[in-house]
Structures are given as structure tokens and as C-alpha cells.
Amino acid sequence: MSDGASRFEEFPVDAVHVGLTLFVLAVLFLYSPLFVQPPGGTFTVLEVVVLFLLYAMILVGLNLQFGHAGLVNFGPVAFFAVGGYTAAMLTANEPFRAVGLGYPWPVGLLAAILVAAALGVLLGISTLRLRDDFLAIVTLAVAEIIHGLLETQSDITGGSLGLNNVPRPIAGTTTAGDGAVLVSTIIVFGALALLFYGVFRRLSASPYGRVLRAIRADEQVTETLGKRVFRYKLAVFVYGAAVAGLAGALLVFYNGAAAPGFFTINVTVIVWIGMLIGGAGSDRGVLGGLAIIMSFQLFTRFLNDQIPFVTQDQFASIRLVLIGLLLMVIVKYRPEGIWGDADELGVES
Amino acid sequence: MEIPLAQEVIFGLVIGSYIALGAIGFTLVYGLVNMINFAHGEFITIGAFVGYFAVAEIGLPLPVAVLVALGGTAVVGWGIARITFEPMNDAGAVPLLLMSIGLGLVLRNGIRAIAGPDRRNIRTDVATYRFDDLGFFVTSQQLLIIGLTLVSVLVLHLFLSRTMLGIAMRATADNEDLALVSGIDTRRVRNAVWLAASGLAGVAGVMLGTAQAASPTVGFGQLLLIITAAILGGAGSPYGAVAGSYILGVAVTVSVPFLQRLEETLALNLELTALNSTMAFVILIVVLLVRPGGLVSAEVRTS
Numbered sequence: 001m002s003d004g005a006s007r008f009e010e011f012p013v014d015a016v017h018v019g020l021t022l023f024v025l026a027v028l029f030l031y032s033p034l035f036v037q038p039p040g041g042t043f044t045v046l047e048v049v050v051l052f053l054l055y056a057m058i059l060v061g062l063n064l065q066f067g068h069a070g071l072v073n074f075g076p077v078a079f080f081a082v083g084g085y086t087a088a089m090l091t092a093n094e095p096f097r098a099v100g101l102g103y104p105w106p107v108g109l110l111a112a113i114l115v116a117a118a119l120g121v122l123l124g125i126s127t128l129r130l131r132d133d134f135l136a137i138v139t140l141a142v143a144e145i146i147h148g149l150l151e152t153q154s155d156i157t158g159g160s161l162g163l164n165n166v167p168r169p170i171a172g173t174t175t176a177g178d179g180a181v182l183v184s185t186i187i188v189f190g191a192l193a194l195l196f197y198g199v200f201r202r203l204s205a206s207p208y209g210r211v212l213r214a215i216r217a218d219e220q221v222t223e224t225l226g227k228r229v230f231r232y233k234l235a236v237f238v239y240g241a242a243v244a245g246l247a248g249a250l251l252v253f254y255n256g257a258a259a260p261g262f263f264t265i266n267v268t269v270i271v272w273i274g275m276l277i278g279g280a281g282s283d284r285g286v287l288g289g290l291a292i293i294m295s296f297q298l299f300t301r302f303l304n305d306q307i308p309f310v311t312q313d314q315f316a317s318i319r320l321v322l323i324g325l326l327l328m329v330i331v332k333y334r335p336e337g338i339w340g341d342a343d344e345l346g347v348e349s
Numbered sequence: 350m351e352i353p354l355a356q357e358v359i360f361g362l363v364i365g366s367y368i369a370l371g372a373i374g375f376t377l378v379y380g381l382v383n384m385i386n387f388a389h390g391e392f393i394t395i396g397a398f399v400g401y402f403a404v405a406e407i408g409l410p411l412p413v414a415v416l417v418a419l420g421g422t423a424v425v426g427w428g429i430a431r432i433t434f435e436p437m438n439d440a441g442a443v444p445l446l447l448m449s450i451g452l453g454l455v456l457r458n459g460i461r462a463i464a465g466p467d468r469r470n471i472r473t474d475v476a477t478y479r480f481d482d483l484g485f486f487v488t489s490q491q492l493l494i495i496g497l498t499l500v501s502v503l504v505l506h507l508f509l510s511r512t513m514l515g516i517a518m519r520a521t522a523d524n525e526d527l528a529l530v531s532g533i534d535t536r537r538v539r540n541a542v543w544l545a546a547s548g549l550a551g552v553a554g555v556m557l558g559t560a561q562a563a564s565p566t567v568g569f570g571q572l573l574l575i576i577t578a579a580i581l582g583g584a585g586s587p588y589g590a591v592a593g594s595y596i597l598g599v600a601v602t603v604s605v606p607f608l609q610r611l612e613e614t615l616a617l618n619l620e621l622t623a624l625n626s627t628m629a630f631v632i633l634i635v636v637l638l639v640r641p642g643g644l645v646s647a648e649v650r651t652s
Contacts, residue, residue: 072446126634126638133446134641137580138637141576148627276447317462320454320457320458324453328448328451331437332448335444
């Protein structure tokens, strides 16, 4: 590892402490009469920041799974969606046309984590003993099917319209308008994202993380050393699933609604590409990668208005073509990403 | 209306045929190139568009269009694989898989950007043969797809068992290093695999274009069924893939009336078309839990 990379990795701040402190402050801020009103033109950017923080939570789990333990989870959006819809269906008050049980939001939040984790256990048990790439098939398939079910089973999930009337706990603490809600949301989600980043980083820096990297390098040797490889893999898989489920619940509580459009395969693609750009296994690098790819998306969104003769549909397709090309180029020419370690990942660049 | 079982089985065989043409190629690539090709559905889409072009724009009859799609998609698929997968053949399963996901995104959305999201039906004359006393009918289209699949399987079998290249292919699938030191040009084998896999996908594409429509996602929509069939049959085994495809096709169609009855009993309003693919997934999970090697017990465990 080069000097620059190692300094980048070992910047002397403990994210767990900072995250916790920030979270306490954020909650105090929420229940105080104070608020911050952002300038009007920044809403689009702030909305992307909210999404970035939620995707970052998914990504820290995914990076533990793939970057450290080598598990090819190609359906993080499945857990994100299951968490989101569990929370929405439990808490929605008489949604337009779907199941809405009207429980208070903490119930929905907790259930979202549990259901997403349960799905993780189910998928993990059935696939983690098989070849690496089988996990990719199953997770990708699950994500597609869950998305399909969400769109079509309209009596249960509200179909393509989704569910509305989901409680918005953060919006409920202020009357100062959408801008103030956005800022409060960013502060709370930022604190949570930082906290999860810190927890997962501690996990990967501890002896536990060393076992994960050993599994990635060679499962048989690790098993021979008396480590129960399957249990480690299952645990890591379920941790990631639970955090993604929580992120999904946060998203619907932020929006006050759940819809299939929030939970498409594009979430998986963005999170994965962010991880690969930044360098899988580099805890900070992956977040940098995510920031790069999401800035690209934000930038191209503004660009669409500037280019004549291209319909919106074509433009969306072209953007996905570019993202696909980017993925291919990274995989081929720089598999360790920008901040990753080629030796540790076992790739040649 | 109650549909007779014989009719359900025919529908199942038709669906099984589409899946089989895709699954053979998918499983050959899995066995020989050692990768899961998530872009395989896009080869089917390419076939559908080549077929559409041949029939609607040039005015070729359908059988000729099938041949054009077979050849055209074979060459295009092989060319794409030469550029993308072949240079990183030694990188391992996961990078190849990521590559195929990127390629799938590029092809699917590239086709969408050029051709638009419309569905283009390949119009052909369809004759219907009724067997009213037996309670079913078949169309010439259905006979063509089943016949094409059977011919493809037969040709594949003869190729794998009677030609040197086919035997080399089986040897490479079994143990690539051993094949290499025995003097087999594994690169040539991989070329043949890509040609065969994309050619068969092209045929599936044309037939899907006549039965449904050529659209940018027609192949991607089949991918899950194809993967399930390939794993059900035993990943890497072409014969297993064919058997798995027909089992899956018949199981999915025959289960629809059962699901309908279940729906009535539970008084739910479920969307059955979506449940079809969900059924396929349930089958996939059960297979992975009970018999991950599939019908032929392929070696898929990590150690």
C-alpha cells in the first residue's frame, strides 16, 4: 500500500464516536425550535445528498460483504426494497390502495430491519455454501422478482403507484417547510451513515475483519485454521441486509411514500459502480467512488436540458450505456479502483 | 374457462423451447468460459431485432430469417465476446460476471436508445391445427419453435459426440488445464462456444419476436428463466439444460390453474403473470437448497 493511500485510510478520527455525537446533536436539533433554511436553488442537490447518505449505508454493508469477505451480493436493492415496503405497509394510514396497518413509525423501522435480515438469512443459507457466482445469480434474481411483485401485486403493495400516507417523523418536527426538512434529514441520515461507517470499519479493522479477508483470499485455508467460514459469511451477509433494510425504511419515512421506482436495479448498479470506482475493500475509497458516480448522475441530469434532438427516454438510455461502459472499463483496466489495493483484492491491473 | 391439461402441456413445451435455446448457450458458456453471462439475454434481443429486420424490412420468409438471425447473432455475439470477455479470460469468475453486467447494460440501453422502447411484432402467417376431440390446438408457429429446438439439440448432440471440436469442447469443460496440455487449442474451443451460444440465442430471439415482439428487454425478460433452467439441469451440462428448460416450462404453465384456484380460495387479487417468474425463482431456491448440482449433479460447491 502506498503512503498516500495509507494516510487516507488512517485519518485519525473515530467515526463511531463522531457519528454517535452527531446523532445525539441531530436529535436535539430536530426537537429544538431551530431550523436551517437552504437557498432555493439547492434543493435538487440536497435531495441527491439524502440519497447519497442512504446509498452510503447500503454501501458500507456491501463493502464488508464484497470488499472484505468476497461475497458477490448483486441484489442489495432487494433488502433496501423489503425494508422500505415493510416499514411503509406497517405504518401507512389508509393508503390509496394497499395494505396499511397504521402502526407508529418505530415499529415500522424495527420491523424493516428484522424482515430484511430474515431475507438475508434465507438467501444466505441457501447460497453461501455454493460457488461465489451463485450468490450473484440468486441475489440479482431476488431483486428483480421483488421489484416485479411490488409493481404488480397492487392490492398489497399499491402497484406502480406504491403506498402513500406513510408517516414522516422528521418532517413532523418542523413547520418551516421542505428546505428545513431536507437539512434536518441530511443531518440525521449523515449521523447514521457515519455511525454505520464507523461500526463496519471497526469490524473490518478488527481480527474479525482479518478472518473475512482470509476467507476472501482462500476459503479452504481459513476453514483449515478452524474458522467457521460459512458462519462468518452468513453473519456478514445478514449485517449488510439489515443495514440496507434500515436504509429502505429511512427512505420511505423521508418521502412519506413508497413506490417501485425508488427500488430499481439502478440502485444496485450505482452502489456497485461506486464501490468499484473507489476500490472495493477500501472503506473510505468506496464512499469517494459513490460520491463520484452520483455527482456524474447529478451533472448529467442538468445536461439533458442542454442537448437538443435527444428525447428524455433516449437520454436515460444513453446515461445507462455510459454507466455500463464505465463498469466495463473499470473491471478491465483498473479492477482495484482508485483507492483500492490490488494485492489484497487479488486482482491484476 | 378451464383449459385442458393437454393444451397446458403444449404451451409449456413452447415456453420450454424458448428457454432451452437460451439455456443451452448460457450453460455452454458457463461450463467452458467459466463465467455467468448476465448479457446472454441481450444476445436473444439482438436475434429478435435481426429477425425483425430480415422479415419486416427485407421481406424474407420466416425460415430464412431464422437462418439469418442464427448466423448474424452468432457472429455479433462472438465479436462482442472477443472484445470484452476473451482478453480477461484468466481474471476469474467474478470480474467476468461484472463485465457481463456492464455489457448487458450497454447493449440493452444501447438498443433502446437506437430503436426506442416500442415493441415490434414480427408478422408471419400462422396456421392453427385444431384437435377438438382431444381438446387442444397447435399453431404452425408453435410447431416451428418446438421443431427448431429439437433439431438444435440433435445437431448439438452430434456435434459434441461426433466431431473433434465437440470432443475437444467436452474435454475443455471437464478440465481446461488438462485439455490445454493435451494439445487442445482452448481458445478455438471458446470461439466455437461463443458462436454456438449466441447463434442459438439468436434463434430464440426470432421466435420470441414472432410470438411476442422484438423489444429492448425481450431477452432480459427471459434471463431469469434461462438461468433457473440451466441450474435446474446442472450448470454446465447442455443436456441437463434442455431437460431443465422443458421441466420448468411445463411446471410454470401447469401451475397457473393451480395458482388461479389458490387465488379464488384465498380471495386475493394476484397478478399471475408476475407470479410465473416468481414460481421460477422459488424453484431455483429449492433446487439450490436440495440439489445445487441440478439433475446431473454438477460440481458447484465451493470446495
